[in-house]
Every structure is written in C-alpha cells, then in structure tokens.
Amino acid sequence: MKTIIAISILLCAIAPTTMGALDDTDLDKIRLIIQEEIKPIKADVITLQTEMATVKTEIKNLKENTSKSFDRLYTILIYFITVPLGVLAIGANVWGVLAYIRSRKEDTLQKQIETLTEKMETFTQEIEKLKQQRIVS
Numbered sequence: 001m002k003t004i005i006a007i008s009i010l011l012c013a014i015a016p017t018t019m020g021a022l023d024d025t026d027l028d029k030i031r032l033i034i035q036e037e038i039k040p041i042k043a044d045v046i047t048l049q050t051e052m053a054t055v056k057t058e059i060k061n062l063k064e065n066t067s068k069s070f071d072r073l074y075t076i077l078i079y080f081i082t083v084p085l086g087v088l089a090i091g092a093n094v095w096g097v098l099a100y101i102r103s104r105k106e107d108t109l110q111k112q113i114e115t116l117t118e119k120m121e122t123f124t125q126e127i128e129k130l131k132q133q134r135i136v137s
Helices: 002-018 024-136
Strands: none
Touching: none
16 A cells, blocks of 8 residues: 555656647747648649649549530431431422322223223124124115
C-alpha cells in the first residue's frame, strides 16, 4: 500500500510539469510546420482544380459533338428512310392507277368479246337457216 501511495504522489508531482501551457514561440513553430505541410496539398488542390476544369470543358465539347453527330445521323436516317418510302408510296399509287386502268380496259374488252360472240352466234344461226332454206329449195 505504501508503494501505491508513493507512486501516486510521484505521478502527481510529474503531472503539473507536463501540463505546461504553450507559449507564442511554440505556436509560431507549429504554424510554420503546418504551413510547410499544407503547401504541397494546396499545390495538389490547384492542379486538381485545373484538371477538373479541363475535364468539364472536354465533357461539354463531347456532349456538343455527340449531339451534333446524333443530329447528323438523324438527318441521314430521315433521308434514307423517308425518301425510299416516299418513292415506294408514289410507285404503289402509280401501280394502283395503272392496274385500275387495265382492269377497266379489260372489262370493256370483255364486254366487246361477249357482244361479238353473241353476234357470231346469231350469224351462225342465220347461216344455218340460210343453208337449210337453200337445201329445201
């Protein structure tokens, strides 16, 4: 127990000397050390800021270039899709009109053929009648 009391008295005697306050020279030394340590960090921060600015401008330029490229691609696709589709639509309409005209012509020709066959039948019947009359007479 005596040893514990002796050690605690010794520690209490040492403690006030170690808890001494810092004077101005100590604070100035600490400031100088911190400033020397901060200088490379500040330089790194400045370089990072300039690099970030260049990256931002590059990204902006890339966005503008891609938007221009997409606009060009969109225009090209429009031309390659709408022009052929327009040509096909016009061709289909012309084809339909021609088919309609042909069908009308075919209808009139069919009617003419029917009337001619009817007339042929009547002529053949009349020829047969005339043959029979000749044979009879």
